[in-house]
Amino acid sequence: MEPKIGVFLCNCGGAINNIDFDAAVKKVAKFPGVTCVNLSSDLCLEKGREKMISCIRGENIERVVVAACSPEFQEHIFREVLEKAGLNGHLLSMANIREQCSWTHDGDVTEKAVELVKMAVNRVRLLQPMEKKELPVNREVLVVGGGFSASNTALQLSRVGLRTTLLEKEAVLGAGTEELESFYGFDTGSMISAVEVDKNIEVLTSAQMTEVGGKIGDFSVRIRQEGGEILRKYGAIVLATGHQTELALDSEPQLRAEGEAISGLNIVSQEQFCCMLGNSGLETEPKTIGFMFDFSDENSRFPTLTTLNNALAAKKKWGSEIYVFCKNVKVDSEGMEKLYREARDCGVVFLKSEAPPRITAENGRVKIEAKDVFLGEDVILACDVLVAEELYLPAEGAENLSSLLSIRRDSKGFFQDENVHLYPVGSEKKGIFFIGGCRGDLDLGRVLTDISSVVMKVHELLSSGKILVELEKVKADPQKCVACLTCIRVCPHGAIQLVRVDGSKEVAEISDLACDACGICAAICPAKAIKFQGYRDEEILAQIEAIQEL
Amino acid sequence: MESKNVLVVGSGISGVASALELANAGVSVYLIEKEAVVGGHSASFCCKATDICSKCSACVVFDKIKEAVIHPQITLLTNSTIKKLSGELGNFRVEIIHRPQYVDEEKCIACGLCTDVCPTDPKAIYSPFAEATPFSYILDEGLCLRFKGEKCDLCLESCPTKAIEFELKAKEQELSVGAIIVATGFDVFDAREKGSLGYGRYTNVLTGLDLEQIFTREGYLRLPTNGKEPQNIAFIQCIGSRDEGHGYCSQVCCKYAMKLAGLIKYQNPDTQVTIFYIDLQTTGKGFAQFYEKYKESIRFVRGVPVEILQSSSGELEVRFEDISQGKVCRDNFDLVVLSVGISPRKNSWDLARILGINLADDGFFDKKDSLSCNETNVDGIFLAGTCQGPKDIPDSIAHGIAAASKAMQMLAESASRRRGN
Numbered sequence: 001m002e003p004k005i006g007v008f009l010c011n012c013g014g015a016i017n018n019i020d021f022d023a024a025v026k027k028v029a030k031f032p033g034v035t036c037v038n039l040s041s042d043l044c045l046e047k048g049r050e051k052m053i054s055c056i057r058g059e060n061i062e063r064v065v066v067a068a069c070s071p072e073f074q075e076h077i078f079r080e081v082l083e084k085a086g087l088n089g090h091l092l093s094m095a096n097i098r099e100q101c102s103w104t105h106d107g108d109v110t111e112k113a114v115e116l117v118k119m120a121v122n123r124v125r126l127l128q129p130m131e132k133k134e135l136p137v138n139r140e141v142l143v144v145g146g147g148f149s150a151s152n153t154a155l156q157l158s159r160v161g162l163r164t165t166l167l168e169k170e171a172v173l174g175a176g177t178e179e180l181e182s183f184y185g186f187d188t189g190s191m192i193s194a195v196e197v198d199k200n201i202e203v204l205t206s207a208q209m210t211e212v213g214g215k216i217g218d219f220s221v222r223i224r225q226e227g228g229e230i231l232r233k234y235g236a237i238v239l240a241t242g243h244q245t246e247l248a249l250d251s252e253p254q255l256r257a258e259g260e261a262i263s264g265l266n267i268v269s270q271e272q273f274c275c276m277l278g279n280s281g282l283e284t285e286p287k288t289i290g291f292m293f294d295f296s297d298e299n300s301r302f303p304t305l306t307t308l309n310n311a312l313a314a315k316k317k318w319g320s321e322i323y324v325f326c327k328n329v330k331v332d333s334e335g336m337e338k339l340y341r342e343a344r345d346c347g348v349v350f351l352k353s354e355a356p357p358r359i360t361a362e363n364g365r366v367k368i369e370a371k372d373v374f375l376g377e378d379v380i381l382a383c384d385v386l387v388a389e390e391l392y393l394p395a396e397g398a399e400n401l402s403s404l405l406s407i408r409r410d411s412k413g414f415f416q417d418e419n420v421h422l423y424p425v426g427s428e429k430k431g432i433f434f435i436g437g438c439r440g441d442l443d444l445g446r447v448l449t450d451i452s453s454v455v456m457k458v459h460e461l462l463s464s465g466k467i468l469v470e471l472e473k474v475k476a477d478p479q480k481c482v483a484c485l486t487c488i489r490v491c492p493h494g495a496i497q498l499v500r501v502d503g504s505k506e507v508a509e510i511s512d513l514a515c516d517a518c519g520i521c522a523a524i525c526p527a528k529a530i531k532f533q534g535y536r537d538e539e540i541l542a543q544i545e546a547i548q549e550l
Numbered sequence: 551m552e553s554k555n556v557l558v559v560g561s562g563i564s565g566v567a568s569a570l571e572l573a574n575a576g577v578s579v580y581l582i583e584k585e586a587v588v589g590g591h592s593a594s595f596c597c598k599a600t601d602i603c604s605k606c607s608a609c610v611v612f613d614k615i616k617e618a619v620i621h622p623q624i625t626l627l628t629n630s631t632i633k634k635l636s637g638e639l640g641n642f643r644v645e646i647i648h649r650p651q652y653v654d655e656e657k658c659i660a661c662g663l664c665t666d667v668c669p670t671d672p673k674a675i676y677s678p679f680a681e682a683t684p685f686s687y688i689l690d691e692g693l694c695l696r697f698k699g700e701k702c703d704l705c706l707e708s709c710p711t712k713a714i715e716f717e718l719k720a721k722e723q724e725l726s727v728g729a730i731i732v733a734t735g736f737d738v739f740d741a742r743e744k745g746s747l748g749y750g751r752y753t754n755v756l757t758g759l760d761l762e763q764i765f766t767r768e769g770y771l772r773l774p775t776n777g778k779e780p781q782n783i784a785f786i787q788c789i790g791s792r793d794e795g796h797g798y799c800s801q802v803c804c805k806y807a808m809k810l811a812g813l814i815k816y817q818n819p820d821t822q823v824t825i826f827y828i829d830l831q832t833t834g835k836g837f838a839q840f841y842e843k844y845k846e847s848i849r850f851v852r853g854v855p856v857e858i859l860q861s862s863s864g865e866l867e868v869r870f871e872d873i874s875q876g877k878v879c880r881d882n883f884d885l886v887v888l889s890v891g892i893s894p895r896k897n898s899w900d901l902a903r904i905l906g907i908n909l910a911d912d913g914f915f916d917k918k919d920s921l922s923c924n925e926t927n928v929d930g931i932f933l934a935g936t937c938q939g940p941k942d943i944p945d946s947i948a949h950g951i952a953a954a955s956k957a958m959q960m961l962a963e964s965a966s967r968r969r970g971n
């Protein structure tokens with residue numbers, strides 16, 4: 001049976017003045033299925049809304065068309081009106097006769113307004129209600145990593161009452177905190193003991209994830225430990241696997257002098273230099289030290305920070321002459337400009353050059369040649385130690401994790417796709433989050449921010465143990481699905497899987513929890529088995545037909 | 551009695567992010583904003599997409615603002631400022647002053663009839679900007695004839711919903727909240743302070759913010775003087791950053807300048823673009839590819855010009871030191887864009903005194919210590935966004951979410967302590 005459609009036109013208090021509303025009402029009333037047409041001047045205000053509710057109830061209206069302003073403004077209000085009147089909020093279609101009709105044209109636009117209403121009427125007839133339901137989720141969180149970010153995330157999650165498992169591949173917690181200890185006075189020991197006494201945190205060391213299945217609220221994770229494998233269930237997964245560095249000399253052959261061996265020279269990494277600084281029994285203190293960065297990778301913040309910290313520390317400890325070769329100093333993090341000024345005030349010399357310096361050996365010392373842009377001349381410097389440029393990369397195993405979880409990485413190999421809607425800590429799969437060094441080269445302030453952000457996001461998803469979702473917003477028809485797997489391949493959210501129905505046939509099933517309603521699967525399905533509520537083919541075609549008829 | 555409500559001061563993107571997160575966690579939030587519209591600076595930035603997204607995050611802002619405004623857990627108080635604070639964590643009392651809003655937001659339907667009839671120029675009653683939220687019109691006391699003692703009822707009579715009321719007075723209200731998040735944002739550096747660059751005197755010297763607003767409004771760039779398409783544009787970086795008064799990098803200018811340059815180049819590939827800089831900050835997620843794409847077609851000159859002169863024909867002569875040659879050079883441009891930076895709010899000191907929180911030596915609000923990101927010296931008061939130091943949109947959102955997280959954690963702890971007692 002044809003549903004009863006009610007049409008509500010609004011002249012926006014007279015602001016829509018080039019539509020002949022009396023004529024429009026007469027035409028709209030003749031559309032099939034339309035049982036009542038109302039004209040109002042203040043539909044979105046309380047008085048108008050109340051009249052709308054009583055009309056829907058009084059006339060037993062089953063579908064509603066509102067012809068007024070842009071749905072951008074008031075659609076949510078009209079959905080509420082429908083719910084209050086006892087209808088499903090999705091049985092509403094809006095015709096924008098203000099911004100897209102009256103205000104865009106001069107002269108009488110009654111005809112266009114009527115067309116827009118007709119389109120909305122044709123669409124609303126086919127709309128289907130969508131129910132909401134609370135689905136249960138597991139409240140346990142898996143945090144992968146055991147360093148500063150991972151441990152602090154677990155501690156903060158515990159403060160809001162969520163239980164976590166820390167999964168560390170090394171034998172002990174607290175890897176990679178040396179720099180925090182030396183430059184910020186951070187106490188790794190007390191962090192580890194806080195984790196160990198926390199009743200909400202379970203620590204699994206020398207352990208690795210080997211298989212992940214399921215979706216948000218219900219991930220099943222296989223973990224390999226010494227002595228066997230275990231299978232656990234988690235509601236959310238947080239990756240805090242950190243970063244690693246690699247000497248740019250290894251990967252960038254142009255930095256080497258041709259034919260000349262530089263092995264055996266004092267060319268060290270920042271980390272090795274940090275160890276030299278901490279070593280009190282050094283035979284000879286370096287008198288001249290060179291640093292270089294920003295040649296092989298011009299998009300990292302971190303090398304500037306470690307260079308400044310190490311240069312200042314060396315200056316204070318040994319009083320060495322320090323020369324820093326770089327292209328640009330990256331000061332776009334908190335406190336960096338201050339640190340840069342402090343270094344210059346202490347006598348650290350910065351030499352900026354467009355091309356990477358040439359590095360050769362000379363009498364057992366490292367010879368650096370570069371064209372300084374300020375002097376406009378070549379600078380040749382022999383130094384006792386060269387702290388070479390480092391590349392900042394995601395920690396080992398990132399590739400493996402990304403394929404285990406089927407999540408994308410950015411152009412530099414870090415977790416998190418370069419999509420602004422996922423920032424700061426989100427992934428394309430609901431329930432999977434990233435923190436700190438594994439998603440980019442972040443300074444301490446940004447890492448701390450990440451940690452608290454993740455805690456908030458995880459709390460929102462899991463704290464109540466259930467999530468309210470709209471059911472079957474996107475649905476695959478098991479009769480039409482031929483299990484070609486196209487949708488499973490294109491779904492960025494990992495929301496689709498094959499399930500067996502009626503004993504034998506396998507068909508695609510879309511998880512309401514994991515689905516982000518992006519519509520890609522519905523557009524691509526070759527069998528037209530997937531329907532996206534509100535944008536189904538028949539709904540769109542019915543609107544096109546409406547204009548053809550008139 | 552302990553309150554679980556949270557007050558968020560400032561409705562820019564970080565305040566909105568804080569408010570939304572808390573509201574989604576079931577906390578009741580008061581979001582107060584001193585202006586009539588929500589969104590702060592971030593709501594006035596333009597989309598910088600070319601044929602692909604340039605990852606400027608401007609679009610993320612509108613979605614968040616809209617979500618916050620309609621959220622049932624968020625009470626939005628526009629035109630409001632804090633007068634006094636008393637109490638402590640878990641039990642703050644905040645006195646708020648509402649300046650009158652002569653157009654009732656509940657009744658205004660944004661029909662625009664009042665603007666049509668308003669006799670002043672510029673109009674005294676208007677829609678703040680196209681995507682403003684709430685979308686209701688606002689009335690400028692400084693322009694309206696009635697506030698100059700004249701009789702004028704034109705807008706009053708034209709309003710179909712009787713939304714305009716002139717008889718309103720400022721109101722006071724006391725809120726009781728458990729925690730406070732300060733998200734008061736930044737002031738854009740006033741480029742007129744650098745007098746030798748001619749901003750405010752030469753029509754074709756603009757700021758980065760002016761350019762953002764031109765693109766938002768028009769969608770393309772024309773010379774303010776003659777409406778022709780600019781052929782030769784210079785961007786000057788670090789205006790109000792990394793100088794004597796500003797011992798910090800504003801973190802946003804290199805990125806917005808390059809993205810705007812990319813947009814200009816996309817619209818007209820023949821336009822020459824030069825960027826004068828100290829150090830290029832080509833960092834951040836998603837920026838590497840962007841920089842690779844444009845680094846050949848944009849001319850980069852190391853060194854920040856100190857003087858701009860305008861010739862009689864309107865050309866702008868930029869004087870700068872060519873560092874590599876060690877001499878002073880002159881180049882002509884038809885448009886110069888000053889990449890203005892982020893400055894602390896001029897009235898930060900007033901709010902710092904009311905709330906009892908510390909200011910850092912650069913003028914931004916101070917964090918408790920280097921291992922905290924949002925905490926202040928007062929328990930229960932947290933910082934979010936650029937009021938703590940320069941940040942771009944994604945970092946501001948992240949910082950806002952983190953502040954919400956800290957507030958929620960602290961309230962949860964203080965509640966469980968009380969239960970334990």
